Ligand code: SF4
């Protein structure tokens with residue numbers, strides 16, 4: 001699929017998600033950024049949008065300081081979400097993936113605000129809480145939102161099935177390179193380089209039985225998104 005078609009799908013999925021999440025009473029507000037950590041991950045499609053935004057706004061030189069601030073113990077996934085769902089469906093063993101809660105804030109955060117808010121990855125967008133995380137020490141998320149988040153993440157990976165998933169910083173670093181960007185746009189990426197993992201299509205959706213009926217209308221709308 002051509003890059004603009006994929007970006008159009010991403011835009012429509014984000015709009016659908018925003019519409020969904022607006023139906024919940026949430027504590028999230030501007031300058032509340034406890035959830036902006038060094039452990040955020042994204043796909044190459046989302047990273048392409050961020051890097052394209054940096055290029056269009058003449059800020060590509062911001063990549064070097066972001067990389068300098070990248071935490072060495074940031075979360076680096078060993079599997080994409082679709083691969084994980086696949087392994088779980090076959091009762092396979094998942095690798096030990098540890099997330100260091102002390103990895104610190106996201107390296108792009110400035111004065112508790114995101115400079116790329118409009119194009120932030122879905123992993124940031126779907127982090128919501130009914131109560132202020134700073135006050136209670138964790139995110140208070142409705143279990144149904146967690147299920148919907150997984151399904152959106154799985155579909156986004158599906159749309160970018162020829163791409164990669166990785167930590168926000170590692171994807172930015174990869175796509176800041178003009179040759180990598182060209183190869184990505186041309187659908188010519190090979191095996192995933194160190195620190196990134198290959199995406200794959202959806203084979204099985206991670207929907208617990210108690211949410212199957214409730215999620216169906218949203219799933220129908222998600223599946224209807226075409227360009
Ligand atoms: S998820 Fe938590 S930390 Fe993030 S904006 Fe919402 S309330 Fe604030």
Ligand code: SF4
Nearest residue numbers: 036106109114120124
């Ligand atoms: S990219 Fe933006 S929204 Fe996402 S974690 Fe970093 S500062 Fe927060």
